[in-house]
Amino acid sequence: MKKHYNIAIVGGGPAGTTAARFATSQGASVVVLERDREIGVPVRCAEGISKEGLTKYVDINPNWIAGTITDFGFISPSGKMVVFHSPTIGYILHRRLFDHALAEIAADMGAEIYTKAYVHGLRRDGSKTTLYLRHIGTETEVEADIVIAADGIESRIAHLAGFNTKLSPKDVEPCAQMQLANIDVNPNRGDFYLSNNWAPGGYVWAFPKGENTANVGLGISGKYAGNKSALEYLKDFVAEKFPKASILTTTAGGVPVAKALDKLVGDGLMVIGDAAHQVNPLTGGGISTAMAAGKMAGSVAASAVKDKDISAKRLSEYQKQWDKTIGKDIKRLYRLKEWAINLTDTDYEDIARSLDGLTPEQVTLVKIFKQAVKKKPSLVIDVLKVFAGF
Amino acid sequence: MVIVNEKICDLCGTCVAVCPVDCIELTEFDLIINDEICIRCNICIKMCPFAALTSKTSEV
Numbered sequence: 001m002k003k004h005y006n007i008a009i010v011g012g013g014p015a016g017t018t019a020a021r022f023a024t025s026q027g028a029s030v031v032v033l034e035r036d037r038e039i040g041v042p043v044r045c046a047e048g049i050s051k052e053g054l055t056k057y058v059d060i061n062p063n064w065i066a067g068t069i070t071d072f073g074f075i076s077p078s079g080k081m082v083v084f085h086s087p088t089i090g091y092i093l094h095r096r097l098f099d100h101a102l103a104e105i106a107a108d109m110g111a112e113i114y115t116k117a118y119v120h121g122l123r124r125d126g127s128k129t130t131l132y133l134r135h136i137g138t139e140t141e142v143e144a145d146i147v148i149a150a151d152g153i154e155s156r157i158a159h160l161a162g163f164n165t166k167l168s169p170k171d172v173e174p175c176a177q178m179q180l181a182n183i184d185v186n187p188n189r190g191d192f193y194l195s196n197n198w199a200p201g202g203y204v205w206a207f208p209k210g211e212n213t214a215n216v217g218l219g220i221s222g223k224y225a226g227n228k229s230a231l232e233y234l235k236d237f238v239a240e241k242f243p244k245a246s247i248l249t250t251t252a253g254g255v256p257v258a259k260a261l262d263k264l265v266g267d268g269l270m271v272i273g274d275a276a277h278q279v280n281p282l283t284g285g286g287i288s289t290a291m292a293a294g295k296m297a298g299s300v301a302a303s304a305v306k307d308k309d310i311s312a313k314r315l316s317e318y319q320k321q322w323d324k325t326i327g328k329d330i331k332r333l334y335r336l337k338e339w340a341i342n343l344t345d346t347d348y349e350d351i352a353r354s355l356d357g358l359t360p361e362q363v364t365l366v367k368i369f370k371q372a373v374k375k376k377p378s379l380v381i382d383v384l385k386v387f388a389g390f
Numbered sequence: 391m392v393i394v395n396e397k398i399c400d401l402c403g404t405c406v407a408v409c410p411v412d413c414i415e416l417t418e419f420d421l422i423i424n425d426e427i428c429i430r431c432n433i434c435i436k437m438c439p440f441a442a443l444t445s446k447t448s449e450v
């Protein structure tokens with residue numbers, strides 16, 4: 001590890017390694033510091049992503065594609081299933097291999113990546129920032145012109161850097177997930193179970209990873225958290241729906257379902273990915289948005305270094321790009337999420353019933369959501385804007 | 391004070407994200423709660439996906 005880099009990135013998830021790739025490709029010297037012993041492990045993710053959300057940022061490699069999704073199933077509290085044929089293909093990833101691949105691409109371009117490198121302090125001083133870290137047990141320091149905080153939902157480093165990353169409970173979904181084996185699943189259909197008995201204010205997902213195995217997990221709204229943990233909800237669900245399953249993994253996780261931060265840059269500082277709440281607040285999907293932000297921030301950071309201007313003003317180019325693209329959608333999706341966490345089981349049944357008799361080709365997300373927001377017509381525009389084409 | 395049950399904690403960091411006073415730190419291998427900063431709001435306890443956190447009144 002050197003003493004100084006143009007850009008130091010805290011966190012080796014998709015946000016951090018994508019930023020590293022785009023910054024090194026423009027000639028900046030870059031280091032990525034990852035706390036865990038291995039990039040991409042543990043996997044705290046259902047591993048679903050749309051083809052478009054993936055291929056915009058990386059070429060597909062069959063090694064890390066676990067399966068292809070062509071349909072979605074929505075299951076109502078009473079067990080009624082509405083199948084929706086997706087016009088765009090989705091993939092289920094092997095996140096461990098995928099995160100490795102993103103790191104390898106960045107490393108091939110010249111980024112230095114370190115694991116077991118836990119950053120615990122940050123000091124901004126004139127035109128540089130010092131990071132204090134423990135690397136395999138040894139205390140050390142790294143200096144950088146620009147620090148990019150890509151430290152995930154915890155965002156402790158982003159917060160130390162002055163970003164307002166604190167999440168209120170209603171803007172977080174505590175999650176639990178198991179990889180189940182020996183279960184009967186359609187390998188090309190991703191299922192969503194909707195009931196406040198299964199997952200209040202959230203949903204249960206069952207995303208197939210091949211023939212007889214799936215990521216089955218759930219998130220509950222932080223608004224309803226406290227009496228029963230996400231894990232307890234999941235155990236009950238699995239006992240009800242997949243009583244014979246073998247459980248290959250059990251993991252916890254949190255998803256920010258918040259508005260994106262107002263301020264994404266400071267002098268010599270940037271924040272990206274989950275740390276910046278750059279997640280679709282309705283679905284909890286954040287892999288693609290993390291890569292999007294990584295690409296924008298990495299490119300802007302490298303050109304700012306080249307121009308020897310690392311001021312917040314210069315770096316705000318990243319924020320401008322974000323705000324006028326994905327940032328806009330996230331605002332709409334946030335309004336939908338604020339409404340969706342209050343849906344009752346009767347609402348879910350009504351929606352399922354209203355779509356009864358339609359073929360999977362006839363069901364569209366716009367139809368589902370238009371039906372769902374009937375009682376709140378002010379949201380119809382948001383629905384049309386974010387789901388047009390689906 | 392808030393106690394971590396290390397046998398249950400999955401080191402996911404959700405508690406760190408919601409702590410309003412930044413008194414929780416997730417290192418390479420453990421979760422540390424700084425009781426001097428903690429304001430006993432118990433948000434971390436409620437939000438833990440695995441119910442690994444509990445509050446304990448200190449016995450003096």
Ligand SMILES: Cc1cc2nc3c(=O)[nH]c(=O)nc-3n(C[C@H](O)[C@H](O)[C@H](O)COP(=O)(O)OP(=O)(O)OC[C@H]3O[C@@H](n4cnc5c(N)ncnc54)[C@H](O)[C@@H]3O)c2cc1C
Nearest residue numbers: 011013014015035045046047048119152253273274286287
């Ligand atoms: C249960 C669950 C299911 C999900 N399912 C999906 C899904 O199906 N599809 C989808 O698109 N998204 C999903 N998501 C969201 C998705 O996983 C995240 O949005 C995505 O991983 C964000 O990428 P990131 O790089 O910002 O953060 P992360 O992937 O969380 O990476 C952050 C990294 O920073 C490291 N770090 C943190 N602090 C420090 C420090 N102080 N020093 C050094 N390193 C540090 C962490 O160890 C971590 O590796 C899910 C999330 C959860 C919890």
